[in-house]
Amino acid sequence: MTREEKARVTRDSLLNAGCAVVAAEGYASASIAKIADLAGVAHGTFYNYFEDRQALFDELLPYEGLRMRDRIEEIARGAPSGMQREFARFEAFLNYVIENEGFYRVLYEAEIFAPDAHRAHMDNIVNGYKGTLRRAMDEGRMHRLDPLQAECLIYQILGMRAYSAMQIHFAGEAAEKLAIRDAAVETYRFLIGRSLLSGKDIR
Amino acid sequence: MTREEKARVTRDSLLNAGCAVVAAEGYASASIAKIADLAGVAHGTFYNYFEDRQALFDELLPYEGLRMRDRIEEIARGAPSGMQREFARFEAFLNYVIENEGFYRVLYEAEIFAPDAHRAHMDNIVNGYKGTLRRAMDEGRMHRLDPLQAECLIYQILGMRAYSAMQIHFAGEAAEKLAIRDAAVETYRFLIGRSLLSGKDIR
Amino acid sequence: MTREEKARVTRDSLLNAGCAVVAAEGYASASIAKIADLAGVAHGTFYNYFEDRQALFDELLPYEGLRMRDRIEEIARGAPSGMQREFARFEAFLNYVIENEGFYRVLYEAEIFAPDAHRAHMDNIVNGYKGTLRRAMDEGRMHRLDPLQAECLIYQILGMRAYSAMQIHFAGEAAEKLAIRDAAVETYRFLIGRSLLSGKDIR
Amino acid sequence: MTREEKARVTRDSLLNAGCAVVAAEGYASASIAKIADLAGVAHGTFYNYFEDRQALFDELLPYEGLRMRDRIEEIARGAPSGMQREFARFEAFLNYVIENEGFYRVLYEAEIFAPDAHRAHMDNIVNGYKGTLRRAMDEGRMHRLDPLQAECLIYQILGMRAYSAMQIHFAGEAAEKLAIRDAAVETYRFLIGRSLLSGKDIR
DNA sequence: CATGAATGAGAATTCATTCAT
């Protein structure tokens, strides 16, 4: 293994350890000590790879967020098209949260502990959606909205996602979580489908 | 002023100082020292009124949350009825957040720093909505939903609120905030109005 | 009840509360708050009766010590005479400790937390013993010892008492405590009886 | 000096500083600040070596106790045998206390501030004595006692030691201390020698 | 006298970060 590879491995260990600790205990108690211990390196080593603790925190959300996004898009691509794809995305998000409980924490605590990264993450997601919406509008699959309204719509859509995730998070048992997921998907379909379709059928 | 009144005043000073500090810097850096200093009392005095720091944190959300809720309901009561009232609520919430920027922080950081209080707050709001929904359904003003689906709907509605607030929070200038507010209200009207007003069942 | 009587009642409440708290939790955590609460008075009232916390601590040992001493002497007086009386005293002390577990604490922690009172208590006990010894020597019931040696003997006797009490204190069950007590009395009889009753001088 | 050696040195500094502070002012006012300052390290360094303050306290008695025990046994081994050795032990203990005034404090306050360590120390000493007694009994050098009585005897012997040490501790001047020591040894010889020898001469 | 709120000087403890090895 070259010097460079070894460095990458160490860096990834720290990043993964960071995720694991934040997932388990939250940013607030994700100390360098815990992260370095879990990564199997000395405390000082941490600072060879990251400026400071905040620097790691700022990388956590992109690191995890992209993994989630890829997973979701992979699934969404399986859907026939348009609106169905959005519904698939919504469901895939909830599934992802159920299966990666810790990710929920990495994500929602980021607003507080890594606000810059969170803002970037939001912009990222929102911009992705803007493209999707533009295409749908161009192809006449939905109402035409001006840019501001499109952005508002996206934020509201993301809010629905996030709060359905919270609702699932509050549920105690696995079976309950799944039931909520199904009902939330149904509700989402109903709210979005009815309104955005401008009179046409869901496709 | 009687001794009891003075005690109440001191307690309120601490509570208000707590709100102010959290609003300005977040829970994480709301130290006893800052709160007590702002309240104009000695550090030790804090502990005459609150078991510990967490105890204050746990009161912040109810304290501020009820104030907001009352303000919103007061405004909503002005609306003719039903759906219009809900739109008024949504708008009032956004206005409240714009006018009380700090409240946004007290509210959304609570999920992390005062999880019990946050959960209680959510249950509170959700239950309030359940009643509203039941009445609307009983009076045939909206689709009949089973309890689980109603709850999902409520969470999604609250998510829309919250993320529209976040969108506003991200905006830099006051004028921009107002523009987003108006567009968000429009979007909300569109999403909710179209779907819930329809006479058909959910599929 | 006259003003003076009421004052005495309050003072006694505080003293008793002090004993109770020290007995239960030790001097170190016997705070004014706990003592005043248990006595049923306000914190400030404490300072109408005692200079400060130490002043109460300094009264605890005399207060409890005299009670014990009286009880022991009462029992010892029942013994025929001389040496038997001393054995009775020893046994009575152990019984007192068994029956008043808390007293053990008030007594032995006093050396640290109320050193002056402890010293006075020791002097008191030692002087009492000096008289007893002098009488025994005058009546030819025991060796004649010079004053220093008499004092040494007394301290050693008190040490035997104290450490037998500690041994009992270490025992977990009541039955075990009683068995230790009996064996300790036997041992004491053996050590003291054999040596002090002999007609020869110490060399 | 290797890193490991330096660490040991630091740890020992803290331990010695702990002893010194406790010896001078007692456990109650042996704050981390004082200990760390005396050891010449930062406060935080303390916690690199000890879990908390109690952890240091719990090591003080073993640390000092073993030193004393070794010193005493070393001296006792110089005595011809049996009973003489025990008298030498007693005298050596008193000398140790006279020469290491602080140790007395570390030892007797431990019952309160490091009860576990104190209990362990007592068990240790008591068990050591049990072996000594068993040998003496096996070799016919003293009365045969059943185990419980042997234990009682040991506690009483230790009590004599401890209270003779207290008596010395109370004395103001060095000369007085030495006089008490001599008289206490004489008294001890008398009490123990006479009774335990089962009719035979002291050997 | 009684009250109990206010005080503020400490105490223990944590932990991000540095730096000599």
Next chain:
DNA sequence: GATGAATGAATTCTCATTCAT
């Protein structure tokens, strides 16, 4: 690059004592 001991600022919390009511 890796190490991990040292640092010290910052934080929470306690409690004896005071004093205005």
